[in-house]
Amino acid sequence: MNNVRDKKRANKSLPFFFRTEFKVFFTIILVSTILLISTFSFDTVPPILNRGIQPATFPKGLLVLIIVLTSIIYYLSFKRPWKKEKNLPKPFFLTIISFVLFIIISKTLDFFLAISVLSVFVSYYWGERRIFYLLLVSIIFPLVVFIFFEMILGLRFPPGIITNLYYY
Amino acid sequence: MMAPLFSSKLLLVLLFGTLFGLVLGVLPGLGPTTGGALILPFTMTLDPLSAIILLTSIYCAGTYGGAITAVLINTPGTPAAAATCLDGYPLAQKGEAGRALGMATVSSTVGGIFSVIVLVFFAPILANLAYEFGQPEYFALAIFGLTMLASIGDGSPIKNLIAGAFGILISTVGKDFMTSIDRFTYGINELSVGIGFIPVVVGLFAISEMLTQSTLLDQVFKRVALKAVKLPTKDDYKKTWKTILRSSGIGSFIGVLPAEGGTVASLIGYSEAKRFSKNPEEFGKGSVEGIAGAEAANNAATGGAMVPTLALGIPGSATTAVILTGLIIHGVRPGPDLFKEQPEFLYGIFGAMLVANILFFIFGFFGAKIFARITLVPNKILWPMIFAVSVCGTYSLSQSIIDVWIMLFFGVLGFFMRRYGFSVVPVIIGLILGELVEGTLRQSIVIFDGNWLMFLTRPIALTFFILSLIALAFPLIRSKKNKKII
Numbered sequence: 001m002n003n004v005r006d007k008k009r010a011n012k013s014l015p016f017f018f019r020t021e022f023k024v025f026f027t028i029i030l031v032s033t034i035l036l037i038s039t040f041s042f043d044t045v046p047p048i049l050n051r052g053i054q055p056a057t058f059p060k061g062l063l064v065l066i067i068v069l070t071s072i073i074y075y076l077s078f079k080r081p082w083k084k085e086k087n088l089p090k091p092f093f094l095t096i097i098s099f100v101l102f103i104i105i106s107k108t109l110d111f112f113l114a115i116s117v118l119s120v121f122v123s124y125y126w127g128e129r130r131i132f133y134l135l136l137v138s139i140i141f142p143l144v145v146f147i148f149f150e151m152i153l154g155l156r157f158p159p160g161i162i163t164n165l166y167y168y
Numbered sequence: 169m170m171a172p173l174f175s176s177k178l179l180l181v182l183l184f185g186t187l188f189g190l191v192l193g194v195l196p197g198l199g200p201t202t203g204g205a206l207i208l209p210f211t212m213t214l215d216p217l218s219a220i221i222l223l224t225s226i227y228c229a230g231t232y233g234g235a236i237t238a239v240l241i242n243t244p245g246t247p248a249a250a251a252t253c254l255d256g257y258p259l260a261q262k263g264e265a266g267r268a269l270g271m272a273t274v275s276s277t278v279g280g281i282f283s284v285i286v287l288v289f290f291a292p293i294l295a296n297l298a299y300e301f302g303q304p305e306y307f308a309l310a311i312f313g314l315t316m317l318a319s320i321g322d323g324s325p326i327k328n329l330i331a332g333a334f335g336i337l338i339s340t341v342g343k344d345f346m347t348s349i350d351r352f353t354y355g356i357n358e359l360s361v362g363i364g365f366i367p368v369v370v371g372l373f374a375i376s377e378m379l380t381q382s383t384l385l386d387q388v389f390k391r392v393a394l395k396a397v398k399l400p401t402k403d404d405y406k407k408t409w410k411t412i413l414r415s416s417g418i419g420s421f422i423g424v425l426p427a428e429g430g431t432v433a434s435l436i437g438y439s440e441a442k443r444f445s446k447n448p449e450e451f452g453k454g455s456v457e458g459i460a461g462a463e464a465a466n467n468a469a470t471g472g473a474m475v476p477t478l479a480l481g482i483p484g485s486a487t488t489a490v491i492l493t494g495l496i497i498h499g500v501r502p503g504p505d506l507f508k509e510q511p512e513f514l515y516g517i518f519g520a521m522l523v524a525n526i527l528f529f530i531f532g533f534f535g536a537k538i539f540a541r542i543t544l545v546p547n548k549i550l551w552p553m554i555f556a557v558s559v560c561g562t563y564s565l566s567q568s569i570i571d572v573w574i575m576l577f578f579g580v581l582g583f584f585m586r587r588y589g590f591s592v593v594p595v596i597i598g599l600i601l602g603e604l605v606e607g608t609l610r611q612s613i614v615i616f617d618g619n620w621l622m623f624l625t626r627p628i629a630l631t632f633f634i635l636s637l638i639a640l641a642f643p644l645i646r647s648k649k650n651k652k653i654i
Contacts, residue, residue: 024588028330035337035352043349052613055344055351058606062337069330076326085587088383095382099576102559106569115559119552126385126548137552145556153213155564 020085021077028070036063094125110160115142181218182520185225186527192226193233194539195550197381199246200230201596202373204490206554208366208497209561216498217516223491224517225524228280228470230487231430232528233539235272235463239265240394240540248430248466251438255451255458262454266398271456272463273532274400275412279464280525282416283423283471287478288518290424294479295504303615304623307608308632310601313426313482315636317594325640327590335598336605338363345603346610358570365493367562367575368599372592374558375579378551380586385547397536400456408460411441419465423472429485429593430466430473437465471521478502478514482601486593489600 042056098121106114120138128134149155150166157163192203204223211219234249239256252272259268301309317332318325341352342362353359400408415437422433441461442451451458473484474491481502483489495502500513507514531539562575582592616622623629 020588038352038354042351045347045349052346052610052618055347055349058609059337059340059351062333062340066330066333066337069326069333073324073326073330082589089385091382091385092379095379096580099580103573103576106572111563111569115556119556122382122555123548123552126382126551128546128548133549137549141553142556145560149560149564153210153564155560156567157563158569 019077019081021074021082025070025074025077029067032063032066032070036060036067039063091126095122098122098125106158106160110162111158112142112146113160113162115145178218178221178516178520181214181222182225182523183527185222186229186524186531189226189229189231189524190233190236190528190531190535190539191542193230193245193249194236194542195545196237196241196243196245196543197377198374198554199234200227201369201487201490202377203230204487204494205366205369205373206557206561208490208494209564211494212497212565216495216500217513219494219498220491220500220513220517221520223494224474224521225527227487227491228467228521228524229528229531231467231470232273232276232280232463232532234466235276235459236269236532236536236539237543239268239272239459241543246430248434248469249462250431251434251462251466252459254438254462255453255455258452259454259456259459260394264454265394266396267400267404267456268454268459269394269532269536270398271400271404271408271459273397273529273536275408275415275460275464276467276532277525277529278412279416279419279466279468280470280528281522282413282464283420283468284518284522284525285471286420286424286468287471287474287521291475291479291514292507294475295507298480298504300628302626303608303611304626304629305632306604307612308623308626308629308636309426309480309482310605310608312632312636312639313476313601314598314605315639316426317597318640324589328594331585331590331592332594332598335595335600336602338368338595338599339602340606345607356570358568361566363574363599364565364571365596365599366565367571368578369490369493369596370558370562371575371578372582372585372595374554375575376582376586376592378555379579379583381547381551394537394540397533399533404456408457411444411457411460412464414440414444415461415464416468419468420472422465423469423484424475426476426482426484429487430469433469433472434462434466437468438462467525474517474521478506478517479504481604483597486596489596492600 039056039060042054044054044056098118101121102114102118104114105117116138119142120134123134123137128137146157146166150157156167159167188203188207189200192198192200204226207222207226211222214222231246231248234244234246235252235256237243237245238249238252239260242253242257244250244253256268256272259265314332314336315329317328339362341359343349343353343360344351350360418437418440419430419433422436423429438458438461441457442448445451445455445457447455447457469485473488476482476484477488477492479502481492483492492502500506500510558575559572562571563569565571582595585592585595612623613620623633
């Protein structure tokens, strides 16, 4: 039993800056500090108009709370280190890449082309090789979704090389 | 109560919501919260009552649907069905999948109907009490709701509080509602209206789940064969009726507590069923009492969670946070005035929940075999489709591509939060309650002329603050005992 626990807690043997708890602590503190600094640049209400607290006070309080609570969980992790997470597999990174591709294509070319590219990319790299199913997720289903949103909900999608063929 | 439902349109909405909820509940990784968030933009084409009936029927049926997957493939379709796996799957492995599902269906229906009765009686009482509430009382109540976040799920209370504070922080993005001063907008015009609820909830639930599924592609589910769902025998009823009633009470009570929900309810319902059982040694090996205890409790939490949602505007669970958003975007403000001004609207919701419980009993009893087949849809086909619906749904609400990017950002963030033990539910509840917390705090300070100690002179507010301290202390003590504070 103890062996299993020790293996799960193998994170303890790593230098502190490689440990999960440090990485999480560092990221939260860094982001919170940047946000906290940015709250000092918020406009303030002149004292004569100010009722109650300034607009920056509440977010400042929240950020300080987050920093304090994060410091507590980091301090407690010295006594009880977090278990080491499994490395992320290749499909995870490919899915993230597909999100980036989606953003680039939707911004530069076409919203629905971006959906089709992401769908076929994800489906293929998650292991789908059958042409019909690849066509289903990349063309047939996005088309059904487009028709539904456009005709039934009356939504207008952003212009693009494919969407324009329909609109103009 | 049922009169508003006697229209073909509402019945159709109810039928669709129940079927859709069952499908969502059956599919691991989806569930009523994600499903509700996905369908929320579509409800804009409906009138407010139809929209809320659709969401509540998804909630009731989705909570039950999780049991089908829990029994047949040992994977809870929804987190609330996790305790059902413990005895549902072992019983199914013994060749009694039909009996396990029959018990789950009956106890879910009884739990659900019991909770609707609780809702009908307690929501108006709570709403009447809320007439006494001023800004300081609402602030204290919202704080109580947020401190309850510490005890949700089986995660760390401190991490839950960090996530809740982060949710409130997101609600501060945009123009300050009292002074119109920009906060965290960094010159981006789209952010001055704030970050919408839909991009955050779809990102945190649907997109982060898509990323989680990308790490589980080698997982193979072993599905137990199901011939037909069988109604419990006389012996089963004799064994379980007390458990079903007890768990229905526990589930309804847990549901009423702000921020708690079906997951907590089912775990407590299960452990109490074991504690009171004459045969506790059978638990974990296919005990029908275990199934009844968990299922009655998680479905009873649905009606319970609607009590604070409708009476106070404080969500009782993650899914009721989605329903609350549905109410708000349809221009319905929950609270005591709703009970006075639109009783027929509320009776429509109560009636719909009652009918949804009966409908999922019928669909579950006769159609569980068909719903179980949905789990055979491979993730490599299902998730790209969910992505397409998520993107279009998110875009449709304010027709802004920025919302889609925000959704993707929260999807990635949600994945890493879950990976490192931060629940995403507190973020949603924090986001929902954020405006209430800040608004009531600032207005209270104006009322008290800057004297914070005046909060302690208000008995109701003081009671909520004491309850908040208890809510904070309880999970910390429990976690310290279980060594799960971080």
